Amino acid sequence: MSGTTAQPTPPSRTTRTRSWWGWGWADAHPDDAECAAMGALVPGTLAHPLPVPLVRDLRIAPPAVIPPASLAHLVDSDPGPRASHAMGKAYRDIARALRGRPGRIPDLVARPTDEREVADLLDWAGEHRVAVVPYGGGSSVSGGVEYRGDAHRAVLSLDLTSMGRVLEVDVPGRAARIQAGALGPDLEDALRPYGLTLRHFPQSFEFSTLGGWLATRAGGHYATGRTHIDDFVQSLRVVTPAGTSASWRLPASGAGPSPDRLFLGSEGALGVITEAWVRLQERPSHKASAALSFTDFDAALRAVRAVAQSDLSPANCRLLDAGEAAMSGASHDGSAVLVLGFESADGPVGGRLGQAVDLARSHGGRRDDTPYAQDGAPADAAVGAWRSAFLRMPYLRDGLARMGAVAETFETAATWDRIPELVEEVRREVGAAALKASGHPATVNCRLTHVYPDGAAPYFTVIAAGRPGDEVAFWDDLKAVAGDVLHRHRATITHHHAVGRDHRPGYDLQRPDPFALALKAAKGALDPRGILNPGVLVD
Structure with a gap:
């Protein structure tokens, strides 16, 4: 493609440690004295801060399933990664972790590196009644990355961050093809040499991924204009149990309902977004x-x-x-x-x-x-x-x-x-x-x-x-x-934080009944075994 360059940027590495139970970096949290000082400003709080929770204090059972040898190299069963993938970062997640009640911890964490591996993991999960919860940066604040219930034999957290490369940059067309696991800072670092930016900066920017933004129809920092990630999308690739959906890269189209609109905001319930062509702009000076x-x-x-x-x-x-x-x-x-x-x-x-x-x-x-x-x-x-x-x-x-x-x-x-x-x-x-x-x-x-x-x-x-x-x-x-x-007041249950599980009651009231029927039909067609993020958007 004329004007297009390959940019094989690897996912970033850092020596800092993410907090398994709270927001962001473990070393950035307030210490005990700071917590006590803040608590003194809120009448009725505790006299002393609750201790920082430790993974070793959780009762984490062995995995209920063992992956086949062909997938074993993609899967992690250690307690630390499993605990850190059990919840998002909403207040109710933090409060549960502090009380030692994080909910159902995934049996396995998988980190695929390409679409073939995603498809293989979905095939295996479908055959063995394993729920698959797609996971980007884990910054969900609406219960979008946890499993609730016991209808499945086991739970697999599908971490996409090993698929985090900027694959192509079309400089004249001001667009880029980017894998869904790209974290915000890595994505922008890869675009900076071209003088371009996606210009999508949610508060979770440092700890969230392109795929997460797409799957949740995330809003960015900017107050007007292109406020949501939807506005930046040219095309998507999505792996589903029924096959891979690949829309055409187009500036605009009036050819029927948009296939991309089916997956934008689908929160991993219909398929796993693996990459997207997104619109860029020049960096503001x-x-x-x-x-x-x-x-x-x-x-x-x-x-x-x-x-x-x-x-x-x-x-x-x-x-x-x-x-x-x-x-x-x-x-x-x-x-x-x-x-x-x-x-x-x-x-x-x-x-x-x-x-x-x-x-x-x-x-x-x-x-x-x-x-x-x-x-x-x-x-x-x-x-x-x-x-x-x-x-x-x-x-x-x-x-x-x-x-x-x-x-x-x-x-x-x-x-x-x-x-x-x-x-x-x-x-x-x-x-x-x-x-x-x-x-x-x-x-x-x-x-x-x-x-x-x-x-x-x-x-x-x-x-x-x-x-x-x-x-x-x-x-x-x-x-x-x-x-x-x-x-x-007919106000939406969420403007940019997704539905997840926490907003389901409000979402069910907001959406029209015929649309709910269509969404359930799409779920049944694309995910016939009901393994993808069960409980999100539809039952």
Whole structure:
């Protein structure tokens, strides 16, 4: 192919150790003193942090199945890898691990290196009633990478990270063919020499894979434009028990229902995504950012709507309510904060930022006269504080969990006419439920992470003292209250965190019945033995 180069990049190696039970790197977690200091800020938490859980303290039974000699070299049965593949990284996963109750641990972890090996593993699993749970970086926060139940003889975690190469880069066409197991940093490192980027940066970027983003229809960091990974896909290759699906690489097509749309968001229940052609863009060289404060959150919502409905297309348009702004250090006076950011590979973006700031000011936004942070200049203090808190927050959540606190998030999306009342009802009803269940007040904050001309994606943070030893059930109760509010307002059960097992009740209510029938039929045709990620999307 003219203009296409091979790029056989191997998966990266690092000497740092991933935490088996918590978020990210094991050496980045708060120590006992930091945990205790955070717990002191949440009334009703434990006096001392729960100990960091150890794999050796788990009762891990020997594998219930033994793979044939032809597959043995792909499979690991050691306790450490099995425990680290048992769950994702949601609060309920962390809380279960801290209490020594991680759920069903996979019998085996397989790491195929090509599609033939994926197909062979699926064939063997189907013949021996082994459930197969596709696994990328393991950053699922909706129960998407664990097995629940006992309908299968054994469980195989299918880890795709040994298939993590950038195979081809089409520079003139600004696209690349990339294996599904490529982790975010490795993918971007391989594209950097070409001056190109995928420009998809979820909070889990460091610990998630292209295949995981595709299988969950993941949202990235950017607030407008191409907010979801769907928008970057040219074609997919997917291995199913019924055969391999390979769509054509095209800029666009009107030829019937899109085959890629069947597998985007399928969460490994219909097939194993092995590679994709994805659209790239030039790396931005011009950036500018600013922050504005608002005393009135409803006025701030109107400001954000005005920016979203303009043609300015900010890369970042993140509104933090007063509680979220205070928690991140972006505000100390009870104000809500709007973080705006622009970027481009073509030229300076200060003019567009100035127009967005003027729009926000016309709705009551306040900003001092300091110059905009742009093209390498120091960021606004509020912008810098928010960025630091954004990356650190998952580690702090785990520290609070060690103190017996519930510290979790959930997100949704709704049209602009529903947003103000939706946000208010979630705050009120989840807060009341937490107080009634625990006797202690809860903090319920909100931020807007993605904005569209017709609506926005509110993202909620809940922090409360949990019921000692019963933290998971306590959170499940709060999540059910939140789900009821979302359903009343016809807000989606998830904007970008996937359905998994945790969101199934809300997803079943949201999807039309005829579509549910079609999805079940597709599952039956592609996975007739029901081995692929059982319990996700369909029964």
